[in-house]
Amino acid sequence: MRDCINNIICRFTGGLAALLVLWSVVFMQAPVNAAEVEAVRLWQAPDHTRLVFDLSGGISYNIFNLDNPDRVVIDIANSTMRTDFSGLDYSDSPIRSIRSSIRDGNDLRVVLDLKSRVDHSNFTLGANGEFRDRLVMDLYDPQGTDVTTTRTVPTARQSDKRDLLVAVVAGHGGEDPGAPSFNRQFWEKDVTLSISRAIEDRLRLTPGYTPVMIRKGDYSLDLKSRPIIARDKRVDIYISIHADSYRGSSVQGVTIYALSGETADRENIRRIEQKENRADLLGGIAGDTRISDVDDDLAFTLLDLSMAWSMEQSVELGTQVLASLDGVARLRKSKVQGGNLWELRSPDIPSILIETGYLSNPSEARKLASTGYQNKLADAIVQGVKNYFYENPPDGTLVAWQKENGIVPESYVVKRGDSLSRIAQRFRVSLNQLKLANSLRGNVIQIGQTLTIPGEAGMSRSSEHRITRGETLSGIAQRYRVSLASLRRVNNINGDKIMVGQVLKIPAS
């Protein structure tokens, strides 16, 4: 993991080697050297249990079922156990007990006694970096306990406006730990889960939003299944949280990736694509997400349009989040980077991947591991999401309804290029009210500064408005949340005719 590119190559060749070993076993019965089982680990996912056997080398093996009672038998040729199963907690798994024995002098047999017969699958992974050769076995829960059916449906809100569903995806997990910290004390999977949980907490407390956690604990999810779960939940956006690592310790900062047709930093993209997509090997599932049923021109055109929309929105979402993070975190890239990542290929869901920083950089790694900084990042990411949706609220959502009714977000984080007057205009409050609410004397604001946006109380004070080009009387009335009639009355206007530069009195609403 020290060197990503080498690591990828290692892992790919490792995976290939493992595949070749498997092929040779099945088709050529080639002799394989002795390998010991050095450790056995167990991970509990919502719909399956994963057993990982850490091996001292490549193996020749065979797995089969036995009935009465239900068992799964794993025969490993020319092998011994150098560990036992006493440290495994399989109480919530389909496994009742695990035992092993030596057969025919030097073959190892591991038997999983099951509570009931279950589907299972297996694959091997070659050694690379800190990982040894591995045999991975997935036991699927009986009755197909589906992750997608266990989540709660968002509750109907007042006035039937739906919540925005935000998929929060903690990168890596289980036996795929992601990048190590510089001192190897912690892993990317832990940092991503903590930040994701902090985001979840904040979204849960925000009216109009419901977080959908795609990974809730320390287990791995197949890379391709994550967007599918998200789509089944009909999420509005998809945010994947990661932390990076690089050779050398100096590189630091946040990078945000979005599916994009734009060219981006080539080397960077290739590296990240390989790094994230290679997790497919860990998932071990060969399925392709090709749209095989779609074959007529119309369907392709629709998909194309949808993809273009999703790409554009992804970049916009990424830009908002990046702007929010600016000042809170160091930015490695000040623009959203285009990526062709598996996770970001949803044609209908704006999707971004946030590399929150570099675990290979000691000071950034320490920050990323601290609750305080995780919370700050979560605050900024959620603020960026809220800013994005305030600009682009989907029809029928509470946020769209709030915007139509002039209910503004209670706070706003200053972005690059903002000015106080532009912020005031954007949230339809007067400059004075904005300054008053934030105890500002001048017009100086700083990137990353959080401003309170005055709500109803601030709006009840009467004020003045100088008309600028393009404004209409009804627009001004809407902006100050006053009726058109009262606006006409206090300004002695009969029709709708106003002039640029004219100063209007704004009545108390």
Ligand SMILES: [Zn+2]
């Ligand atoms: Zn990652």
